[in-house]
Amino acid sequence: MQQSTDLQNMLHSIHRKSYPAYKSLKGAYQFGHYILSVDHVQGDPFASPSHISIRVSHKTAGFPEEYLQNPVTKITLCDYLTRQFEQQINRFSFRAKGSGKSGLISVSHCGQEVLKRTACEITDQGITARFFIGFPANGRTVNSVELEKILFDFLPICVQKAFLYKNLDAKKLEEAIFLAEDQAYIREQLKKEALAAFVADGAILPRESGISSHPMKDSIPFQSPDTLRVTMTLPHKGKITGMGIPEGITLIVGGGYHGKSTLLNALELGVYNHVPGDGREYVVTNDTALKLRSEDGRFIKDVDISLFINDLPNKKDTSCFSTEDASGSTSQAAGIIEGIEAGSKVFLLDEDTSATNFMVRDSFMQKVIAREKEPITPFLERAGDLYHKAGISTILVAGSSGAFFHIADTVIQMDSYYPLDITHMVKTLCSQYPLPEISVPGFHFPKSCRIMTKAASAAPRSPRRDSDRPDRLKTKTHGKDGFSIGRQDVDLRYIEQIVDTEQTASLSILLKYAVEHLIDGKRTLPEIVEYLIKELDRKGLGFFSNNSYISCGYASPRAQEIYSCFNRYRRP
Incomplete structure (x- = not known):
């Protein structure tokens, strides 16, 4: 391995x-x-910047051994160090x-969630x-x-202050590690x-905005209703109380702007650990929970949606x-079936972003349009079976249809951001306003016939002599909203x-x-x-x-x- 003096001499020479x-x-x-690696050098000063990495040995870094023991603490430590490093380098960016x-x-x-990152x-061997x-x-x-200023003056200061335990706030780091272990404990207690x-x-x-x-x-601040309050004794924080949402069908209702969607949003992001001070640190959801909504115009391929949609007029299978x-309606039906395939045990839905005709058919509509003329079996009639036969719970925000009250196991009313358990009252009212008897097609688990094939946009632009060589595709990320792959x-x-x-x-x-190495027209999507x-x-x-580097x-x-x-991914 070369020494830092060799790098300095090379800088002088070029x-x-x-x-x-x-x-x-x-x-x-x-x-x-530490060891500094120049992994990739940009082509010109206007191109994407150069990729650099540093590695600090565990002995030099000096972090407690217990922080390096399991995935939860390691990911949390990495997240904490990345935040510290960002604070340091922001002081020096563009000073050269x-x-x-x-x-x-x-x-x-890093945002409010703790994620496993390549950063x-x-x-x-150590911390990279x-x-x-x-x-x-x-x-x-x-x-x-x-560049010499950056590598020899600025960077050593950043590394010293961000990656050596002796230079960090040990109490704050311990708080982050302990919080992560407590969050993991809550997630286990949910099960x-x-x-x-x-x-x-x-x-x-x-949230702020x-x-x-x-x-x-x-x-x-959130305050649990007494009837839903549960107590947990966490490894570090000790006794904590809060609202436990039982498995089954939970309905969140209330007037507009009273906090229904805010609660649902907190629950959908409760699949991630959060940083201290986030406010949602102890909002924890089953980590397989999936937020569903309708998506007009989306692509669907070989999905068995017959549980919800059948007997189409054009005889389409x-x-x-x-x-x-x-x-x-078809996009939301497909989303649920795909969620089952992905192993989700909780579905999160908001009536505002759902297809109305997929969610419910009121009694008057059922009288006007006969069952045999309607190919959609609404979610209202399937949610119970999803829980009792497939073990999948539903948490649903509803604001317009009272029919959902009849299927709910738990009903939470948000009143000026305060939750109220109104389940007993609702069940009493439901007995006074019964739903008409309906005949629902039998429940069956979806079939899977999902063999993946390559899209035309993934085909090579010109013939290759070596047919065994995989296609090389370019990708470009467009923020959180998506990316391009090939064309x-x-x-x-x-x-x-x-x-x-x-x-x-x-x-x-x-x-x-997957496109370059795994999709061969034989493997199924779940296998891949x-x-x-x-x-x-x-x-x-x-x-x-x-790349040869990460x-x-x-x-x-x-x-x-x-x-x-x-x-x-659109494919034939």
Whole structure:
């Protein structure tokens, strides 16, 4: 391995040369407390910045051994260190001057959720941090004097302050680790106590604004109704109380602007751990929970939606249904079946974003349009079977149809952001306003006939001599909302539990890997996704990159989001 002095000499030798001279810096260099690696050098000062990584040995970093023991604490430690590193490098970004992105220093920006990222990883060898530097230039001429400032003056300070335990606030780090262990404990207790979710007393559910995920100041703390209050004794925080939402069918009702959707939003993001001070730290949902909604125009391929839609007038087979342009009802039916396939045990729905004709048919409509003339079996008539026969709970926000009261096991009314358990009152009223007798088609588990094939946009642009060589596709991420792969856009706007652009970036490389290596017209979609999840757990996101190095800029998605992404990949 080369030494930092070798790097310094090389910088001096390429000063004022043409920008490609920076390529000679690629390699690893031993600095005092860490190894610095130049993994990829940008082509010019206006291109995407260069990829850099540093590795600090465990002995040098000095973190307590118990923080390195299990995935929960390791991910939390990495998240904490990434936030510390970002604070440090923000002080120095663009202090080195030049053209284009010269002087940029950047790392992943972490939100309120704690995610596993490539920006920081812990291995047996030590702690590896990955980030970006814009190599400075004057025009397209190397300015290595400015890069020397970054690598030898700025970066050592950042590493010392962000990655050495002795220089960190040990109490705050311990708070983050303990919180993560408590959140993991609550998640385990949900399964043992037959709960779909838990919302702690004192939680701050509203967010600062529509574009900020920080807690709203001066908002009303959550207060559980006595009848739904449960007590847990956490490993670190000790005794905590809050609202336990039982498995089954839970209805959230109330007037407009009273907090129904705010509670549902907190629950859908409760599948992730949150940072201290978020307000939702102890809002914990079953980690397989899936938010569902209608998606007019979405792609559906070979999904058995016959549980909800059957006997179409055009005789189209709904046991293996495909469409390029789904309606609201067919898209929501497909979403539920795909959720079953993804292993979700809780469905989260909001009546406002659901297809009305899919959710319910009132008694008057049933009298006007006979059952045999209506191909849709509404969700109202299937939710009970989903729980009793498939073990899938439903949490539904409703504001217009009283029919849902009849199927609910638990009814929570949000009144000025305070939850009230009105289940008993509702059941009394339901007995006075019974639903008409209806004949519902029998419940059956969906069939799967989902063999994955490649889209035309994934075909090579020109013939290859070596037919065994996999296709190489380009991907480009478009924020959280989706990405392009080859000549196709994959629309993820309505996958509402994606919380970070880096998750979308990860979905793009997972799909790219599948198209290049796994999709062969023989493997089923579940087989492909399960293989990816297994390799993701074993080898991390770097396994799926075509590069010889692992880049900063990726965060692991859940299995549910991987399934959702693959289901929206348009293919023949």
